Amino acid sequence: MLKIIxxxxxxxxxxxxxxxxxxxxxxxxxxxxxxxxxxxxxxxxTKSNGQVSVVxxxxxxxxxxxxxxxxxxxxxxxxxxxxFVSNNELKEIKGLTPSFDYEVEPGxxxxxxxxxxxxxxxxxxxxxxxxxxxxxxxxxMWQYRFQIMSGGSxxxxxxxxxxxxxxxxxx
Numbered sequence: 001m002l003k004i005i006x007x008x009x010x011x012x013x014x015x016x017x018x019x020x021x022x023x024x025x026x027x028x029x030x031x032x033x034x035x036x037x038x039x040x041x042x043x044x045x046t047k048s049n050g051q052v053s054v055v056x057x058x059x060x061x062x063x064x065x066x067x068x069x070x071x072x073x074x075x076x077x078x079x080x081x082x083x084f085v086s087n088n089e090l091k092e093i094k095g096l097t098p099s100f101d102y103e104v105e106p107g108x109x110x111x112x113x114x115x116x117x118x119x120x121x122x123x124x125x126x127x128x129x130x131x132x133x134x135x136x137x138x139x140x141m142w143q144y145r146f147q148i149m150s151g152g153s154x155x156x157x158x159x160x161x162x163x164x165x166x167x168x169x170x171x
Contacts, residue, residue, distance in 0.1 A: 034066070034085070034088060035055050035066070037088050038055070038066045038068055038081070038083045038088055039052055039055060039068060041081075041083070041088070041090075042068045042070060042081045044105075044107075045081070045093075045104050045105055045106055045107065046070060046072065046079070046102070046103070046104055046105075047103060047105060050070040050071055050072045050073050050076065050079075050102075051070065051071040051073075052068060052069070052070055055067070055068050064084075064085040064086070065082045065083060065084055065085055065091050066081075066082065066083040066084075066085055066088070067080060067081070067082055068080070068081045068082075068083070069081075069096075072102040073102075074101070074102075075099040075101060076099055076100075076101060076102040077095060077096060077097035077098050077099055077100060077102075078095075078096045078097045079093065079094070079095050079096065079102070079104065080092075080093070080094045080096055081093050082094075090106065090108070091134070091135075092132060092133065092134040093106060093113075093132060093133040093134075094130070094131070094132040094133075095113075095128070095130060095131040095132070096130070098128070100117065100128045100131065104133075106133060106161075108142075109162060110133070110142055110161040110162060111144075111161060111162070111163070111164050113131075113133070113144075115164060116131075116133075116144040116146075116159060116161065116164065117131070117146070119159055119164050119166065120144065120146040120148065120157040120159060120166075121146075121148070123157050123166055123169055124146075124148045124150050124155045124157050124169060125150060126148040126149050126150030126151070126155065127148065127149045127150075128146055128147070128148055129147045129148065129149055129154070130146075130147045131144065131145065131146045131147065132144070132145050133145075133161055136158075139167065141160055141161070141162065141167075142160075142161035142162060143158050143159065143160060143161055143167065144158065144159050144161050145157070145158050146158075153171055154171070155169065155170070155171050156168070156169070156170050156171075157169050
């Protein structure tokens with residue numbers, strides 16, 4: 001019986017060693033196919049060679065999602081893109097840091113970021129502190145939300161991302 005158990009342990013060890021060995025000529029893939037897909041989607045939306053700084057998955061109340069942060073070229077800031085892991089569809093885009101002088105083209109018949117920014121700044125002139133594009137469940141539409149500092153007050157300007165119409169301005 002001891003010989004059988006010893007043989008099983010030895011065979012298991014050999015199998016584990018061979019299963020874990022690595023062909024150094026090809027090397028292991030560190031980025032999954034899904035990660036590659038969301039990185040490519042992000043690069044297509046930014047139309048730039050911005051540096052992808054983070055690709056990770058997070059789980060929150062509404063399920064797992066990919067996060068891709070891009071350091072935009074030139075004087076651009078950091079933009080975060082989120083995608084649902086289940087289908088790689090866009091969840092949200094958020095401008096995290098100034099400068100906000102760049103372009104994002106989200107596709108899906110949504111207006112581009114620079115057009116939305118222009119509409120928001122025409123409604124409330126000031127400095128953008130943060131912006132995001134997300135599907136608003138309460139209004140059942142994609143919306144851009146801009147946080148703008150104007151005259152010492154913090155304003156929020158929301159607009160319909162399909163047609164650019166302002167849906168809300170609040171102080």
